[in-house]
Amino acid sequence: MLAQKRILLIIGGGIAAYKALELIRLLRKDGAAVTPVMTKAAGEFVTPLSVSALAGEKVYTHLFDLTDEAEMGHIQLSRVADLIVVAPATADLIARMAQGRADDLASTLLLATDTPVLVAPAMNVRMWHHPATQRNLATIQSDGIRLVGPEEGDMACGEYGLGRLAEPADILAAVRAMLSSGPLSGKHIIVTSGPTHEPIDPVRYIANRSSGAQGTAIAAALRDLGAKVSFITGPASVPPPDGVDIIRVETAAAMAAAVSAALPADAAVMAAAVADWRVANASDRKMKKDAAGTPPALSFAENPDILRDLSASPRRPRLVVGFAAETDHVIDHAQAKLAKKGCDWIVANDVSPATGIMGGAENAVTILSRDGAEEWPRLPKAEVARRLAARIADALE
Ligand code: C5P
Numbered sequence: 001m002l003a004q005k006r007i008l009l010i011i012g013g014g015i016a017a018y019k020a021l022e023l024i025r026l027l028r029k030d031g032a033a034v035t036p037v038m039t040k041a042a043g044e045f046v047t048p049l050s051v052s053a054l055a056g057e058k059v060y061t062h063l064f065d066l067t068d069e070a071e072m073g074h075i076q077l078s079r080v081a082d083l084i085v086v087a088p089a090t091a092d093l094i095a096r097m098a099q100g101r102a103d104d105l106a107s108t109l110l111l112a113t114d115t116p117v118l119v120a121p122a123m124n125v126r127m128w129h130h131p132a133t134q135r136n137l138a139t140i141q142s143d144g145i146r147l148v149g150p151e152e153g154d155m156a157c158g159e160y161g162l163g164r165l166a167e168p169a170d171i172l173a174a175v176r177a178m179l180s181s182g183p184l185s186g187k188h189i190i191v192t193s194g195p196t197h198e199p200i201d202p203v204r205y206i207a208n209r210s211s212g213a214q215g216t217a218i219a220a221a222l223r224d225l226g227a228k229v230s231f232i233t234g235p236a237s238v239p240p241p242d243g244v245d246i247i248r249v250e251t252a253a254a255m256a257a258a259v260s261a262a263l264p265a266d267a268a269v270m271a272a273a274v275a276d277w278r279v280a281n282a283s284d285r286k287m288k289k290d291a292a293g294t295p296p297a298l299s300f301a302e303n304p305d306i307l308r309d310l311s312a313s314p315r316r317p318r319l320v321v322g323f324a325a326e327t328d329h330v331i332d333h334a335q336a337k338l339a340k341k342g343c344d345w346i347v348a349n350d351v352s353p354a355t356g357i358m359g360g361a362e363n364a365v366t367i368l369s370r371d372g373a374e375e376w377p378r379l380p381k382a383e384v385a386r387r388l389a390a391r392i393a394d395a396l397e
Contacts (some may be wrong), residue, residue: 003031013041016165078113088122125161182226192272194236212236215271217385311342
């Protein structure tokens with residue numbers, strides 16, 4: 001599957017570096033050529049000899065390895081690759097990427113490149129959750145870098161939590177997805193997902209029960225068909241998928257701005273449960289009970305209708321898909337929504353509590369378009385997503 005592809009693999013210095021050896025083996029077995037680069041610290045965990053023996057190529061470790069090459073060797077080295085993979089990416093290496101440092105071979109290659117980059121973080125759970133690391137991750141993701149993992153589990157340091165390097169097989173899957181030549185390769189698709197939070201004051205907000213599960217599955221299915229996915233998510237309870245560009249937002253207004261900033265796109269799938277109203281008189285301080293016990297009166301303002309505005313926009317994607325989560329008269333409401341919102345398809349579903357769909361693992365949807373209605377059986381959300389992604393691929397052909 002990866003025949004003719006060249007991967008530049010940057011191995012950072014962490015106990016998980018031993019897994020990079022297995023990754024090299026899997027990449028080569030899949031047909032890829034691997035050019036290995038090790039940071040100085042990586043050499044404390046695995047030897048350049050084993051890395052180069054498995055890769056079947058010279059391993060680069062110092063900036064000065066390149067002085068015997070043609071001028072600008074580090075730029076060439078990063079540009080001949082189809083993909084740069086950083087595994088394991090330590091907290092320090094991620095911090096240096098976020099800052100744009102170029103003080104060793106690995107960071108210089110990452111700064112000098114315009115090749116897509118996939119980062120597989122591995123670090124202690126506290127380092128992972130530290131706000132500085134989370135800030136750095138958000139920065140590199142907004143620079144277009146994709147992440148795979150980390151996973152939750154026991155750590156070499158005896159702690160438990162998020163921070164384990166993704167399994168080599170999962171890193172391989174993410175590499176395949178990024179280099180895939182599926183029916184959606186070269187296509188950019190925006191997916192909105194999850195609920196929005198509309199603040200009442202700095203500590204309180206209005207939300208809804210959307211888990212983000214269906215939007216997340218759709219983003220993963222589109223990615224698997226080769227699309228570049230901008231995944232714009234409210235505060236969902238399921239984690240976002242690997243191998244997509246993640247843009248985290250809280251409010252409907254922020255989601256609208258993020259959708260607009262992600263344009264142009266070939267298609268948009270608006271699976272988010274966007275709040276229709278925000279609190280117009282939200283307080284910038286925590287609201288207090290008053291002595292008389294009078295409850296505060298909230299007043300509401302209408303949020304932008306992201307789907308309707310996008311459908312009417314001069315920068316409208318070729319295909320715009322909306323959702324209609326209803327509790328009654330599902331098809332009638334969805335039909336009306338198709339006309340009112342001006343989108344191409346509506347994915348309608350019944351979210352009344354008895355169905356168990358909201359927050360559940362399955363979904364039963366009907367796809368409405370101007371050509372009519374197509375009712376799908378009750379299916380796992382991942383299967384609904386795969387069918388929808390295949391339908392989108394057909395429509396964009
Ligand atoms: O109007 P209603 O919320 O039922 O419409 C659902 C569809 O519209 C979903 O696709 C949702 O993502 C989108 N929507 C939106 N902006 C809003 C409200 C809903 O994009 N303010």
